[in-house]
Amino acid sequence: MAGRDEGSGAQRVLWLSTIAFTLMFAVWLMFGILGKPISKEFGLSEVQLSWIIALAVLNGSMWRLPVGIMTDRVGGRKVMTFLLLGTAVPAFLVSFANSYAMLLVLAFFVGFAGNSFTSGIAWNSTWTPRERQGFALGLFGAGNVGASVTKFIGPPIIAGTAGATYLGIVEGGWRLIPVVYAVLLVIMAAVLWFGTPSQDRMAGQGRPLAEQLVPLKQVRVWRFSLYYVAFFGAYVALAAWLPTYYMDNFDISLQSAALLTALYIFPASLLRPVGGGLSDRFGARKVMYGTFAVMLLTTGILMMPNGHLVIDHADGRTTEHLGYAIGLVPFTILVFLLGCAMGVGKAAVYKHIPEYFPDNVGSVGGLVGMLGGLGGFFLPPLFAYTKAWSGFPSSTFFVLFLLTVICAVWMHWTVVRMMHRSTPELAGHVEAPHATDVRTAAVPTT
Secondary structure (H helix, E strand, O other): OHHHHHHHHHHHHHHHHHHHHHHHHHHHOOHHHHHHHHHHHHOOOHHHHHHHHHHHHHHOOOOHHHHHHHHHHHOHHHHHHHHHHHHHHHHHHHOOOOOHHHHHHHHHHHHHHHHHHHHHHHHHHHHOOHHHHHHHHHHHHHHHHHHHHHHHHHHHHHHHHOOOEEOOOEEOHHHHHHHHHHHHHHHHHHHHHHHOOOOOOOOOOOOOHHHHHHHHHOHHHHHHHHHHHHHHHHHHHHHHHHHHHHHHHHOOOHHHHHHHHHHHHHHHHHOHHHHHHHHHHHOHHHHHHHHHHHHHHHHHHHOOOOEEEEEEOOOOOEEEEEEEOOOHHHHHHHHHHHHHHHHHHHHHHHHHHHHHOOOOHHHHHHHHHHHHHHHHHHHHHHHHHHHHHHOOOOHHHHHHHHHHHHHHHHHHHHHHHHHHHHOHHHOOOOOOOOHHHHHHHHOOOO
């Protein structure tokens, strides 16, 4: 009976925390869709809009370490409920913003919702057996699909309610969406509080704070964080950036851009459980090699600018050669594949954490999530500035390509060093060693 009760509690924690995280993720990234009508109303430039998006991402990242530690100490039930209620207030107030400065402040506080990821990861890791943690944490992380919620409901609500007023105070159009989210956040807080076990599990209860922070001294933790910048920070930044990219470069409507962006968000979110399952079965490192390869291929193609070579000949003639332009369909397919790789890669990174740091998932997962999320803060302005500097919209993907190269090289270098340390006798071999060499290397030395 106790086993069934514990299993039921774990299932309730997993599913309700996932739903709550999905909602908070939708709120966190709602400015990706609201950005266009907001820019039109307030007359904002692309760079100004990028800072609204970036500030929301910043506050959704900077508290992940303390939120993870707090979850280990007081339990995910209390922390997740607090995050839901704490995000509802600024979300509601966004509807009444009347200046760019006010939008910046409220976007920052709305971003508080993004810290729910670390809380949910630490919470679920205490309720899930180790052999199933890859899948369970991947399923919870699939709440990233919340980034697509506003892509679906936003354009029709904006178009269908523009000019209307509700309850005498709430305007229609883009201003109605944050109010709807605020109400849903309060309802979800009540459902989570009363629907999950009151006797929570806390991996760090009673442990000194200094002890929880000890693993953060390891280089491995910071390496995982950089990987997570490529898989998650880039995902967040691109999810917010793509609607505007589609509209500016392919001349399509907001609704069409939102739907096409959802084709990137869905695999980048829903494949996370698949990535967790593959990591459970084959190992996280092998999975990450595959995801980095796909990311390098897709961003390598996407970063190529449209255009052609112009040659000025000695006789005064000018000729054009090697014309290149990527159409909407191939662009969307490549972005879809990029999203697939990111979704699998995100789960692979977090598969490492409970294996290496089973008693410090909150602190280690918090730091990895924080630095990964901060990548999502820096990338949107970087996209805007590199485009302004180069004149190429595709410079967005050059930034992602360069980031992926750095991560892949560091991971491979680390793997090679590990192999050389474990089998130094084989370190000098370029070709496969002879059988006698293998037998000699396999004999342990004292």
